Amino acid sequence: MNQNTLSVEAIKDGTVIDHIPVGQGLTILRQFKLLHSGNAVTVGFNLSSQSNGSKDIIKISGLLMDDAMANRLALFAPRATVNDIADFKVVRKRTLTLPDTISEVFSCPNSNCASHGEPVKSQFYVRINHGETRLRCHYCEKTFARKSVIDA
Structure with a gap:
């Protein structure tokens, strides 16, 4: 039987930083002061990933990252994706580029x-x-x- 389950709870509106290399999730939380934003933050460490084997993931409810902030993440997680979520759906998916x-x-x-x-x-x-x-x-x-x- 094929069973799909979510390891990290879905958010209604906000940002999901996905495909973070294992061990970098905590660094991103600290460097971007995401725990001090006043928004609910859900974090998953060492989650299963089809493309990389395992990954970290961060979900921030009620916060949409601008492109500049999202691209700063490339210093920590160059292959990460930043997903904008609205009404539980991905409305925009961004791949990262290093800022100048x-x-x-x-x-x-x-x-x-x-x-x-x-x-x-x-x-x-x-x-x-x-x-x-x-x-x-x-x-x-x-x-x-x-x-x-x-x-x-």
Whole structure:
């Protein structure tokens, strides 16, 4: 008997971030401050995925992400999809593209960077070099691997 069940409850209106690599769901919750939005958030970790074997998923009730916010997710989950939900149905499905710049999300790993001692918002230029995502700080102009910026 073929039995289809939902591992994570459906939402009426909001956003579903699907196909997040296992282990990145918590990082996305933290980096995007999704738990502080005041909206109900449902999270699934290590869920079965036909295409990837397993995945994380985040559902945010009552919040629609703009394209800029959705594309910032590509730094954490390049193959994720962002689905807009209305009346329990997917009304828009977006694949992600890396933004050219990203602001106010990360701190510069360079402790001597002016962004640490001045009242300025962090800003990085995003580039792909030999298949690796690299971020260059607007202020100190140093370039870092994606992981070192995310972990800073």
